[in-house]
Amino acid sequence: MNRRRFLQTSALGAGALIVPGLSGCAKSRRRKPNVIYILADDLGYTELGCYGQEIIQTPNLDRMAAEGIRFTQHYSGSPVCAPSRCVLLTGKHTGHSYIRDNGRAPGRPLDPTKGLFPGQNPIPDEEFTLAEVLKERGYATACIGKWGLGYKDSTGDPNRQGFDLFFGYYCQIHAHNHYPRFLWRNGEKVALEGNDGGLTGKHYSADLFTEEAKRFIRENQNRPFFLYLAYTLPHVSIQVPEETLALYKGKLPETPYKARGHYLRHPYPHAGYAAMVTHLDMRIGEILQALKELELDESTLVMFSSDNGPTYDRVGGADSAFFHSTGPLRGRKASVYEGGIRIPFIARWPGVIEPGRVTDHVSAFWDVFPTVCEVAGVPIPRGLDGVSLLPTLAGRGEQRKHKALYWEFRSYGGQQALRFGDWKAVRTGLRRPGTDTRIQLYNLTEDVGESRNVASERPDLVARAKELMLASRTKSKLFPFPEIYEREW
Known part of the structure; x- marks a missing residue:
């Protein structure tokens, strides 16, 4: 049985998992709602103002939380990048998911000086993703940013995993530079003139991702869409446009970071890191503003989270101790203690999510898949580990809880x-x-x-x-x- 047929026959009826009284959230609107999932890269639990951060400024995400709901006990799929993203997109935790660790695809060369990046182990064709399920039901789908689940033309190519549009980095190592010499769009290399792979350049990848995301939204404003916007901020290397760096430069104590491995040097690592988080916040503000201008606010669920906890202290110049990036939590990225896997999670949907709510409901990445299915009125496939969070988001109906x-x-x-x-x-x-x-x-x-x-x-x-x-x-x-x-x- 091919995968398309599997998706058609292995699903429960949508009504079977929709909590009574909530189905109207999607059906009462003129069309199926849009879904935008925004993912930060290595952002710590307390690196946003609305989670207690006192140094780094994040006014747009703080406003998003004030206009929506903020989760205090939400968990990533893994303490590192690739498996966490696999969990998110397949709805299966790392006891069942195909990708359970980072790792370069075997037999593929790595030479950044020649633009050779191997990519990670690809998810196989037999796996099915949230994007595939939504595409089957008429959604336009886009993955913009960092992929990390397979190289070009592999079974894990995002264009073979349900995404109509891919623009960004296939390989996680490539994504360690925010001024790359090139990116990829649907298998075609996009040269970025003015970028030489150094500390600064002409084209900042987060800005390119934001423009591409706004273009995708505009082009699909008259049909339902799913946008997976996987920013690479604030993952090191520390690189940020000068105008954002200026917000913090000279205001924080500094010890210059010397280049190590493929992580670039930076003369102001504290200011640079803080500016990266603020720059991320600024670009997310642009996405939210675009929705308002296109009058898509009330028909779009926007979610924001991070793939895992913050970078280990001093790697790449990051300093989670200085920023109190995990608050009282133990551990950082690559640890299954709370600091490595408890992450921010904010959701906003005007007219459905009551503003200013905070919940301590225990949830995780593998809940996103069934949540989006229920929001869209799409049948939820069998075999997922997650449960829909729509009752918590909408504040109505009984919320199922995980046994573990x-x-x-x-x-x-x-x-x-x-x-x-x-x-x-x-x-x-x-x-x-x-x-x-x-x-x-x-x-x-x-x-x-x-x-x-x-x-x-x-x-x-x-x-x-x-x-x-x-x-x-x-x-x-x-x-x-x-x-x-x-x-x-």
């Missing part, structure tokens, strides 16, 4: 995590000989910083966590992780 949220990540020592109720179970060092791999247990209500391991006090919950961890995963041939079973629990 699960993560596994075989890099950085090998890690597992499980959120169940107020409890968090963590295993680390699974691929490091001689480390203690027994389950750590934390009560997040009392100890959000995961500083007091109470596993010895609650053997009943440790046993329950082990049971849920084992039940939450299938084995992966691409990312084998036998240590989960072999090491001490």
Whole structure:
């Protein structure tokens, strides 16, 4: 059975998962609603003003939160880029998703000086994405920004995964430069004259993405559309236009960052990083303004989040300690402690989402797929790990809750995590000989910083966590992780 036929036959009826009283949200409008999902890259939980940031200015996202709903317990799909994006687009957590770690596609060369970027392991044709489901139902679809799930012409090419338009970076390593020599549009290389791959240039990728996104919105204003706008900000290298850098330069203490690897030097890393976040905020403001000007505000659900926690301290010049990028949370990017996976999540939909709401509902990336399906009145495919968040967004109906949220990540020592109720179970060092791999247990209500391991006090919950961890995963041939079973629990 081909994938198109699979999408037609493996779905539950849309009404089966629509909570009574909510179906009118989509059906009462003249057409199916538009959906825009905006993704930041390595943005920490408390790097927005509306989440407590005191140095970096983010007025547009703060306004978006004031006009919509802000989630305080939302989680990414993974603590690093590629698997998180796979989870987002396929609706399956890393115990079931095809991509469970970063990694270059095998057998492909890497030489940035020659413009050679290998791309990441491609998701196979057998997988189906949210974009494919929406495209089948008449949506125009676009992925603009960073992809990271396959190289050009592979099975993971975004044009083969449901997107009518792709403009951006196929490869995550290519995306480490915000003034690239070229980008890609639907398989065609787009040369960017005036960019030489250095610290500055003529064409800033985030600005190009914003213009492309506004063009896509304008061209499809008379039909339903799905825009996945995956900015590369504020991922290092630290690079930002001078006019935005000027907002912070000379106002923050600085130690120049010296180039390391393919991350570029920067004389003002604190100012540069803060400016990158503010620049992201400015461009998102342009997207929201475009919707208002085109009178698409009330027919468009806009969501914003980050793919994982902030960059580890001092890598590329980033300094999460200085900016208190995770607040009280433990860990950073590449960690399954809260700081690596708890992320901002804001949604705005005038007329549907009541302004100024804050929710502590526990949710994750794999909930986005079924949420968008329900919003669009599209049948929800079987086999997803997520649940629709529409009851929480709209403030009506009963919200289904997860029995547990699960993560596994075989890099950085090998890690597992499980959120169940107020409890968090963590295993680390699974691929490091001689480390203690027994389950750590934390009560997040009392100890959000995961500083007091109470596993010895609650053997009943440790046993329950082990049971849920084992039940939450299938084995992966691409990312084998036998240590989960072999090491001490």
